[in-house]
Amino acid sequence: MSILQSPIIKISLRHLFAKKRQTIVAMLGVMFGIAVFIFQAGLMSGFQMTFIEQTVNTTANIRLYNEANKNRPSILSQIDSLKGRLLFVRNQKPKDEQPKIRNGKQIIDILEKDKNVSGVSPFLGSQAIFKMGIAQMSGRVSGVDIVKENILFNVQKNNTHGNILKLQTIPNGIILGEGLADMLGAKMGDNINVISPAGVTLEMKVVGINRSGITEVDKTRAYINLRNAQKLLRVDGSYITDINIKLKDINVAGDLAEDYNEKFGYKALDWREANANIFGIFKIQNMITYLVIISILIVSGFGIFNILMMIIYEKMPDIAILKAVGYKDRDIVKIFLTESLLIGIVGGLLGLLLGFTMQQVVGSIKMDVKGFVSMEYLRFNSSPLFFIFAYVFALIVTAIAGYIPARKASKIDAIDIIRSK
Amino acid sequence: MTTVKNIIETKNLNKFFHDPVEFQALKGVNVSVKQGEFAAIVGASGSGKSTLLYVLSTLDTDYTGNIYFDGDNLSLQSKDQLAAIRNEKIGFVFQFHYLLPEFTVLENVAMPAIKLGRYSQEQIDDLAMEKLKMLGLEDQAYKRANKLSGGQQQRVAIARALINDPKIIMGDEPTGNLDSKNSEIVFDILKELKEKYNQSILIVTHDMNFANKTDRIITLRDGEVQNQ
Numbered sequence: 001m002s003i004l005q006s007p008i009i010k011i012s013l014r015h016l017f018a019k020k021r022q023t024i025v026a027m028l029g030v031m032f033g034i035a036v037f038i039f040q041a042g043l044m045s046g047f048q049m050t051f052i053e054q055t056v057n058t059t060a061n062i063r064l065y066n067e068a069n070k071n072r073p074s075i076l077s078q079i080d081s082l083k084g085r086l087l088f089v090r091n092q093k094p095k096d097e098q099p100k101i102r103n104g105k106q107i108i109d110i111l112e113k114d115k116n117v118s119g120v121s122p123f124l125g126s127q128a129i130f131k132m133g134i135a136q137m138s139g140r141v142s143g144v145d146i147v148k149e150n151i152l153f154n155v156q157k158n159n160t161h162g163n164i165l166k167l168q169t170i171p172n173g174i175i176l177g178e179g180l181a182d183m184l185g186a187k188m189g190d191n192i193n194v195i196s197p198a199g200v201t202l203e204m205k206v207v208g209i210n211r212s213g214i215t216e217v218d219k220t221r222a223y224i225n226l227r228n229a230q231k232l233l234r235v236d237g238s239y240i241t242d243i244n245i246k247l248k249d250i251n252v253a254g255d256l257a258e259d260y261n262e263k264f265g266y267k268a269l270d271w272r273e274a275n276a277n278i279f280g281i282f283k284i285q286n287m288i289t290y291l292v293i294i295s296i297l298i299v300s301g302f303g304i305f306n307i308l309m310m311i312i313y314e315k316m317p318d319i320a321i322l323k324a325v326g327y328k329d330r331d332i333v334k335i336f337l338t339e340s341l342l343i344g345i346v347g348g349l350l351g352l353l354l355g356f357t358m359q360q361v362v363g364s365i366k367m368d369v370k371g372f373v374s375m376e377y378l379r380f381n382s383s384p385l386f387f388i389f390a391y392v393f394a395l396i397v398t399a400i401a402g403y404i405p406a407r408k409a410s411k412i413d414a415i416d417i418i419r420s421k
Numbered sequence: 422m423t424t425v426k427n428i429i430e431t432k433n434l435n436k437f438f439h440d441p442v443e444f445q446a447l448k449g450v451n452v453s454v455k456q457g458e459f460a461a462i463v464g465a466s467g468s469g470k471s472t473l474l475y476v477l478s479t480l481d482t483d484y485t486g487n488i489y490f491d492g493d494n495l496s497l498q499s500k501d502q503l504a505a506i507r508n509e510k511i512g513f514v515f516q517f518h519y520l521l522p523e524f525t526v527l528e529n530v531a532m533p534a535i536k537l538g539r540y541s542q543e544q545i546d547d548l549a550m551e552k553l554k555m556l557g558l559e560d561q562a563y564k565r566a567n568k569l570s571g572g573q574q575q576r577v578a579i580a581r582a583l584i585n586d587p588k589i590i591m592g593d594e595p596t597g598n599l600d601s602k603n604s605e606i607v608f609d610i611l612k613e614l615k616e617k618y619n620q621s622i623l624i625v626t627h628d629m630n631f632a633n634k635t636d637r638i639i640t641l642r643d644g645e646v647q648n649q
């Protein structure tokens with residue numbers, strides 16, 4: 001006996017066809033639940049992937065720096081005679097600038113020989129005010145050895161204008177972030193003034209414009225030569241505050257960071273720890289996405305429950321006859337469970353299709369998004385996992401929504417119905 | 422001399438309803454129907470005819486005493502076993518025809534046979550058609566069941582009751598809703614089944630005209646058997 005001839009399926013189908021409108025509404029419920037989830041999960045996850053890629057690409061695998069002035073103990077507490085007393089120091093401020101890494105040169109030499117390391121880049125950063133004519137913006141300069149920096153962060157690839165090597169060949173060259181250049185109205189070849197908190201002003205020439213993709217960074221950052229950064233801060237030629245490290249395998253970053261921390265005596269921050277807050281936000285985003293599908297599908301579940309209760313109420317005589325001619329309780333359960341599963345299977349498949357189509361359509365529209373990150377097209381993660389999760393979850397919900405009324409139907413007392421007419 | 426065996430037989434059957442008040446609907450009922458016998462249960466309204474028939478048909482299991490059906494003691498069977506017995510050995514006709522409205526006449530007749538699963542779909546269709554012919558309904562086979570007249574529907578119900586060649590046909594006032602002409606037709610069909618195929622039949626009726634034409638009348642009064 002083929003499946004389609006089985007009386008269970010036949011009866012289920014006839015019931016659903018007799019209630020076309022309600023059946024379609026119930027299917028639409030499942031369909032939209034799944035489609036919305038696939039769209040939202042794909043968008044969220046695609047966004048996160050983009051963000052992680054861009055962030056990880058702009059975050060050093062390991063960043064070595066001196067955190068000596070963070071939470072430094074107050075000077076009062078170092079006075080012996082005050083030990084054991086309750087001390088209270090108001091408005092204790094950390095120093096503005098980060099302290100230097102001593103013997104940075106040697107550390108870099110050692111790291112460059114480390115077999116785990118594929119690139120090392122020294123860094124000296126400072127707040128700065130950029131002025132061109134009357135336009136004035138505050139931001140940060142990154143003093144780097146541009147060739148080394150490029151190995152770590154692909155600076156050249158993100159350059160929309162100019163060659164990064166100009167930073168080495170032109171003594172007062174500067175590469176502006178795209179947003180910063182826009183706001184200053186600066187073009188290639190323009191001269192701008194860079195003023196440091198130490199009161200030094202350098203006239204610099206725009207030799208490149210860079211787009212990392214992270215809007216906030218592109219609005220504030222400018223690359224300059226390490227030597228110029230040292231001039232701005234009035235410090236000596238060995239002064240650096242950070243050493244950024246690129247690894248051959250980013251997954252060992254956490255372990256290596258601990259090693260380096262011990263070995264060099266400086267804080268070593270790996271990329272995962274540095275972006276911990278972002279990963280935390282992503283977790284919450286994902287939870288919200290899953291809550292959305294769960295709520296929508298639970299609502300669809302109620303829809304299915306309702307339509308089945310309606311069918312069962314109307315079909316009590318049918319149930320009584322089937323029982324009278326020898327159909328078992330189990331068969332009755334199967335009939336109504338099949339009905340809800342048919343709604344789930346068909347509605348679910350349509351939902352997968354709609355979700356996928358929505359991803360494709362929206363993903364092909366040129367958007368030029370400039371938000372947290374900037375991208376031309378919305379990127380969707382079309383991982384089969386989302387599709388499978390959504391479908392399996394929908395089937396579970398419909399099965400539960402169907403089983404409860406189905407069981408109820410199977411417990412109907414045939415005699416009550418046969419008598420009561 | 423051969424003794425004809427009992428198809429169904431009850432021993433001291435009692436049935437109580439508890440709602441709304443404690444009420445004994447069957448009181449120590451001992452009845453039997455022999456193989457090939459056409460028997461009628463009669464009695465005033467409320468005397469317990471339907472109650473007795475539902476107990477005999479295995480649909481109602483809430484009784485005391487014993488029912489022997491085709492050699493089995495029904496009180497020892499599980500719910501599923503009883504469903505299988507109903508499917509295979511009992512043909513049912515109700516006062517209201519109770520067909521599945523979304524299905525064709527042929528599909529309705531075939532429904533118990535599909536559950537039985539003894540024959541292929543084609544064989545079942547042939548069998549159902551054969552029964553419909555017997556009842557003069559072959560030209561209605563592909564109509565939807567609810568498009569037929571009441572008398573026709575009742576004949577379809579009889580065809581459905583016959584599809585698995587049951588040991589007994591039971592009916593609860595199968596002519597109760599029909600005019601006299603259709604009642605006559607239904608009676609004649611049952612009579613013919615008994616005569617041609619030695620079919621055992623047990624029919625509840627309050628139509629004495631109908632009952633008088635059967636082999637034997639069982640009279641119930643207030644849940645007790647008056648005569649057999």
Ligand SMILES: Nc1ncnc2c1ncn2[C@@H]1O[C@H](COP(=O)(O)OP(=O)(O)O)[C@@H](O)[C@H]1O
Pocket residue numbers: 438439440441444446464465466467468469470471472473
């Ligand atoms: N479900 C029930 N609950 C309580 N009393 C019932 C129920 N079904 C039937 N009865 C009572 O049992 C008696 C017999 O009913 P029934 O078998 O239907 O009589 P008949 O078919 O002979 O007219 C009646 O008094 C009726 O009121």
Ligand SMILES: [Mg+2]
Pocket residue numbers: 470471472
């Ligand atoms: Mg009755």
